[in-house]
Amino acid sequence: MSEFDTIDIQVLKLIDYLIKIHEKTGTNQEFKTDYTFGYRFYRNNKYVVQEMRKSREKGSKPKHAPQLLMINIARHFNVDFNYFYNLNMEAKDALLTNNPNLAQSQESSQNFEQLNKEISRYKEENDDLLKKVFQLNQELTDCHKMAFEAQKGQTQALKELLALKSNT
Numbered sequence: 543m544s545e546f547d548t549i550d551i552q553v554l555k556l557i558d559y560l561i562k563i564h565e566k567t568g569t570n571q572e573f574k575t576d577y578t579f580g581y582r583f584y585r586n587n588k589y590v591v592q593e594m595r596k597s598r599e600k601g602s603k604p605k606h607a608p609q610l611l612m613i614n615i616a617r618h619f620n621v622d623f624n625y626f627y628n629l630n631m632e633a634k635d636a637l638l639t640n641n642p643n644l645a646q647s648q649e650s651s652q653n654f655e656q657l658n659k660e661i662s663r664y665k666e667e668n669d670d671l672l673k674k675v676f677q678l679n680q681e682l683t684d685c686h687k688m689a690f691e692a693q694k695g696q697t698q699a700l701k702e703l704l705a706l707k708s709n710t
Contacts, residue, residue, distance in 0.1 A: 545627065546606045550594055552626045552633075553607040553615070557591060559633035560619065568654070583614035 557579050564570045572578050576591035584590050590611060597605035616623055625636030 546604075548629055549612065549626050550598070550604075550607050551629065552631075553612055554591070554594060554598075556615065556619075556621065556625070556633045556636065579615070580611070583618065584608055584611040586610075 557576065560579075561574055564573045572582065576595065577588060580588040580590045580592070586608070587593070590605070590608060593605040594607060596602055612626055615621065616626075620638045622631075622636045622638060625631045625633070
C-alpha cells in the first residue's frame with residue numbers, strides 16, 4: 543500500500559468520524575455530507591470526497607486526497623498531522639483537545655438537554671407571572687372602583703352636611 547493510499551484512507555476515516563459526531567450532537571449542521579467537506583475545504587473540486595470514495599472501488603482510476611484538503615481539514619478541526627500517515631491511529635485520537643470547531647458529543651448533548659429544561663422552566667415561570675400580573679391588575683381595578691364609590695359617598699355626605707348647615 544502506498545503512502546497516498548494511507549493518506550486517502552485516513553482522510554476518509556476522519557471525515558466519516560466528523561460526520562458521525564456532528565450528526566450525533568446536532569452541532570455544525572454544515573458538516574454532515576461529503577459534499578460540504580469538499581465545498582468548505584477544497585473549493586477547486588467540491589466533489590473531491592465523493593470522488594475519493596468512488597476511486598476506492600476496484601477498477602476505478604485512483605483519486606487521491608489533495609494536500610490542500612488535508613491541510614484545511616487539519617487546521618479547522620485541529621488534527622494531529624501524524625494521523626494522516628499512520629493507519630494505526632484512530633480519528634478520535636487525532637483530534638487535539640483544544641478544538642474550538644468540534645463540540646464534544648457528551649458535553650454538548652448534556653448542555654443542550656440542560657438548556658431545554660431551563661427554557662421550559664422559565665416558560666412555566668413566565669406563565670405563572672403573567673397570571674399573577676393579570677390577577678393583580680384585576681384587584682387594582684376593584685380597589686379603584688371601591689375608592690371611587692367611597693369618594694362618591696363622602697361627596698354625598700358633605701353635600702348633606704352643607705345642606706343641613708345652610709338650613710340652620
